[in-house]
Amino acid sequence: MTEDLKGYLFSVAEAFVDVSFIMDVVPLGNGNINNTYLVKLRNCGKEDFVLQKISSKVFKDPESIISNMQVSLDHIQLKLLSDVGNIEERNWRSTSLLKSRYNNKYWHRNQDEFWRATSYISAAYTTDLVRNYDDAEEVGIGLGIFHSLMDGLPLKKLIKTLDSFHVTPKYHQEYQKVSNMGVTDLCDKTQWCIDFIKEREPIIDVLENAICSGELCLRVIHGDPKVNNFLFDNITNKTVAMVDLDTLMTGLIHYDLGDCLRSACNPAGEEELDLSKVFFCIDSCKRLLNGYLSKTKKLLNEADYNYLYDAIRLIPFELGMRFFSDYLAGNIYFKVNHSSHNLERALVQFSLTKSIETQEFEILQCIEELR
Template sequence: MNESVLSAYGFQPKQVSLERIGTGLINHTWKVFLEDQVFILQKINEEVFSSPDDIAYNLSLVADYLKRSHPAYNFVAPVASQQGNSIVHKEGEGYYRLFPFVSGSHSKNTVETTCQAYEAARQFGKFTRLLSGFDAKQLRITIPSFHDLEFRYRDFTAALNRGSSTRIRESRELAHLLLSKSSIVERFKEIKNDPAFRIRVTHHDTKISNVLFDATGKGICVIDLDTLMPGYFISDLGDMMRTYLSPVSEEEKDTDNIVVRDDFYQAIVEGYLEEMKDELTDAEKGAFFYSGIFMTYMQALRFLTDYLQNDLYYQPSYPGHNLVRARNQCVLLQRMIEKEKVFSI
């Protein structure tokens, strides 16, 4: 890292020490130690976020609103540089931003208990609730069509026609399964045309690692707001279901290990409704089960599309990695669908 990045915040390189942290696939993150102070430094991945200034703009708007309307909320806002900027650009290095480290906090990479699932869902619900008076349409789009299922489905069908012929043959059975579930796309179209489904401030990346916990296991706040954009609540709730319900991740090769845990579903629902029960319309509450189907189906489409296109987006760690990921998500989708009569709110 260029020393000028640290100097932009008034830090002398000899005064600080850096520790690489996190398992994120998008941004690079370091813990910065300066005497008795600790910070978190992130480098933004410009291949994913083509306009980093839009991220800074969104965070500034939300930070100002929360400071005025809900000053008690622990919003982790970027630290201003010596020039007063919330994001620092260094030619040849990229875009960086610095955050204060929340004392006594920790994050988790996997959901181990129903209490953790409940706390995470409550924190994401609380964040959306506190911003219910904020006009989400003010936010800039940091990743175009990120959770647009129609767009992802069109990409998938195009890849079936123009992708690698060898890979198309290899994944024919999986592709047929996803094509047979196109009613999930039709339901999304209905939601987009239904005024009962509000456009809200949506996090769009609700994995457990984006929640800070205190020493007792209680949630403190949500973090990593690069994908903060206007959206539907099904994106946040659905991604929690996709990543919390199964004890194994999307990297699991043995599909026998992919199961859906009923008690974790109930924990997510209870935690989210603890904050959002008075905010959601009846129509939105009726889409709770669908939200998990929506996000899991979309992720299966994205993994298989990328595989057919010779791994342009998700970098593989071994041959066929994205095919394994797609198969994993298809199995999870099937397991979820089997639970439709069990899951209700």
């Protein structure tokens, strides 16, 4: 981090705390969208906090994101106080928003940039990959607790912040639009991606059709339940929080579960270049589903179970298509380290999809056993 950038971050953090209290500002996490930092404070009676710049390219109405976040955090706090979140003896924790000293609101605008600050959950850690099967089950439990805590929140209280989020047919339309403009870098990898998407066009509408038919209903979802958005307790190694609520909105819980399994059951991770190492770990899948369903059996109906495999298969395919579309469009959505970064990411997700398809029977059998 350059001194100019650090000085700038100090000035932004000053909107939430007196600058004399700030000891340092350091990068936090490795998200693909927003820039996130940890503001470390001197011994001043205040706690460290998280400072985050919300991407204006992705989120056109940042105030709505913060509104949704506040509504959900208030709901979680009520559930935690009433002890009805199916948490048992787990010390589940949630963040809180900090108000700006300048406008008394939960955000700070600096020219065209939109910043917010949240409390920092200490004595906890994140991991980009599940390290063992216990981790996988804990991630499942964490997601199940989150969905249980969100149950009962009126959907009308949430503002729609992203159009067509996880609506696979819309992403396919966007892909067709950019691909019809002509693929300038038509190599073996890009052709493989094009063929891969073409072969799976029949599955694109499966979840949206189930919504339209009334089989599946909308609920409150996290929207980005990848492994590093779960916090693990330093001592017990149990999940104690979910963070990054920017994409919290109404949707299918199948989106969350499929995305969570996509992230947790790929031991190679999302940035692996050797595609032979990318596979969907069925044992991690079983443990994660076991953990999730132990907290959500009362939330799910027969139709929910019937579409679990479709979601597990569809979500990595959808993300791969989004990465590939962004690559074709010139890398305008996701942050990249080089021009082919999104192509590499797409290949990982498509390889994961293919691995899921080869294990369809085992996954369906696991779901049936856990009903």
